[in-house]
Amino acid sequence: MVDPLLVVGVLVSMFVAYNIGGSTTGPAFGPAVGADAISKTAAAALMAVFFFAGAWTIGRNVVTKLGTELVSDPGVFTLEASITVLFFIGVALLMGNIFGVPASTSMTAVGAIAGLGLAGGVLDLAVMGEIVIWWVVSPIIGFWVSLIIGRYFYARLNRIVAMERSTGPLFDIDRSGPIPIPSVHRTTNRRELYGTATVVAIGCLMAFSSGTSNIANAVAPLVGSDELAMNPAIIFGGIAVAIGAFTIARRTLETMGSDITELPLTAAIVVASVSSTLVVFLSWLGIPASFVVIATVSIIGLGWGRATRPMTVPEAVTADDPPRVSVDALAADEEGEELPPIGEESPERTDAGDLFNPATTARVVLMQNVVPAIATAGAYLTFRFVPIFGF
Known part of the structure; x- marks a missing residue:
C-alpha cells in the first residue's frame, strides 16, 4: 500500500x-x-x-548533488522534512511572484536543504563551499563574456541576426491531405527564416538548461x-512542468513576449545563449x-560593452589636438545605422542604462539574495525547534 504521506510529497513536488x-x-x-514565430501551444x-531532455540527461547530476551529497547523512530527508523543504521552495516562488521578481528556485532549494543540514548537524561544508564559489564565479564569467561580445562583436552579430517580419504568416499549411504539409509563405524571405529559427533554437536551449538545473529543485x-x-x-516532474507550460505559462508568454523585447532581439539572443550555456x-x-x-x-x-565601444579619429587635427575616443551606447542600433560622427552622439544613446535599469537590477539582485537567505533561516529554525523533526 502506498504511504499517503508519500502521495502528499509527490503532489507538493509536482x-x-x-x-x-x-x-x-x-x-x-x-x-x-512575441515575434509570431511560433504559437503559445x-x-x-x-x-x-x-525541459524533460535536460532533466533526464544532465539534470540527474544536480538531483544527486542536492539529494545525497549536500548533506552527509541523507537519512535526514524524512518524508516530513522533504515536504517542508519543498514548502519553502514553493514560498520562494510565491514571494517572487508577489514582488514581480523571479526568485531563484535553485538558490532557494540549496538554502532550504542547507538549513535542514545545519539543524541536523549534517551539512557538508565542502560541497556547500563548492556551490557558493560557482555562484560567485559564474555571473562574473557571464559578465565578461557578454561585455566582450557587446564591445567587439555586437554590431556584426546584429547585422546577421536582425530581421524584419514580412506581412502574413511564415508558413502555409496544406490541410487537403490526411497529413498537414507546411510550406514557406510566398512573402517570407530567407533572412526571416534564419532569424526565426535562431530565436526558436535559443528558446529550446533555454528550456534544456532549465531542465538540467531546475528539476532538482522539485x-x-x-x-x-x-x-x-x-x-x-x-x-513526475517533467509531467508537472508540461502542465504548467500549457496552462499558467500562457500569461507569462504574453508578458515576456513584450517585456523581454525591451532588450533588442540580438541582445536577448546573446544574453540567453551565454546564460544557458x-x-x-x-x-x-x-x-x-x-x-x-x-x-x-x-x-x-552586454550593456557596458556596448556603451564603451571605442571609435577613434583617424588623424589629429593639429599637434595640439590629439585623436579622441568616443563612446556610443548602442554602437549601432537595431536598424543597422552607422555610428554618429564624433561629437554628435545622441545623449540618450550614451548610457548603458538603455539596456538595463539600475533600480530594477538592484531589486532583482537583492531579491535573489534575500529569498534564499529567508529560506535558509526559516528551514533552520523550523527543523531546529519544531519538535516533530527531532533535531
Missing part, C-alpha cells in the same frame, strides 16, 4: 514543478511568441520536450529520502545554478 513550468516558459520562448510543447528532497527513485521522480555547464558539474542571476549580470556586461 506543484513546485508546475510553477517552474509556468515561470520559465515565458523567458525561454517569449521572444519567439507550440512553445509549451517545445518547453515540455526540451524532486531532490524526495529522491534524497529514498522514498522515490530518480527516474519516476524526473517523469553556463547553466548547462554548471549542471554537468552537478552545481545548481540561477539562470536569472547569470542573465541579469550578463545584461549588465
Whole structure:
C-alpha cells in the first residue's frame, strides 16, 4: 500500500514543478511568441520536450548533488522534512511572484536543504563551499563574456541576426491531405527564416538548461529520502512542468513576449545563449545554478560593452589636438545605422542604462539574495525547534 504521506510529497513536488513550468516558459520562448514565430501551444510543447531532455540527461547530476551529497547523512530527508523543504521552495516562488521578481528556485532549494543540514548537524561544508564559489564565479564569467561580445562583436552579430517580419504568416499549411504539409509563405524571405529559427533554437536551449538545473529543485528532497527513485521522480516532474507550460505559462508568454523585447532581439539572443550555456555547464558539474542571476549580470556586461565601444579619429587635427575616443551606447542600433560622427552622439544613446535599469537590477539582485537567505533561516529554525523533526 502506498504511504499517503508519500502521495502528499509527490503532489507538493509536482506543484513546485508546475510553477517552474509556468515561470520559465515565458523567458525561454517569449521572444519567439512575441515575434509570431511560433504559437503559445507550440512553445509549451517545445518547453515540455526540451525541459524533460535536460532533466533526464544532465539534470540527474544536480538531483544527486542536492539529494545525497549536500548533506552527509541523507537519512535526514524524512518524508516530513522533504515536504517542508519543498514548502519553502514553493514560498520562494510565491514571494517572487508577489514582488514581480523571479526568485531563484535553485538558490532557494540549496538554502532550504542547507538549513535542514545545519539543524541536523549534517551539512557538508565542502560541497556547500563548492556551490557558493560557482555562484560567485559564474555571473562574473557571464559578465565578461557578454561585455566582450557587446564591445567587439555586437554590431556584426546584429547585422546577421536582425530581421524584419514580412506581412502574413511564415508558413502555409496544406490541410487537403490526411497529413498537414507546411510550406514557406510566398512573402517570407530567407533572412526571416534564419532569424526565426535562431530565436526558436535559443528558446529550446533555454528550456534544456532549465531542465538540467531546475528539476532538482522539485524532486531532490524526495529522491534524497529514498522514498522515490530518480527516474519516476524526473517523469513526475517533467509531467508537472508540461502542465504548467500549457496552462499558467500562457500569461507569462504574453508578458515576456513584450517585456523581454525591451532588450533588442540580438541582445536577448546573446544574453540567453551565454546564460544557458553556463547553466548547462554548471549542471554537468552537478552545481545548481540561477539562470536569472547569470542573465541579469550578463545584461549588465552586454550593456557596458556596448556603451564603451571605442571609435577613434583617424588623424589629429593639429599637434595640439590629439585623436579622441568616443563612446556610443548602442554602437549601432537595431536598424543597422552607422555610428554618429564624433561629437554628435545622441545623449540618450550614451548610457548603458538603455539596456538595463539600475533600480530594477538592484531589486532583482537583492531579491535573489534575500529569498534564499529567508529560506535558509526559516528551514533552520523550523527543523531546529519544531519538535516533530527531532533535531
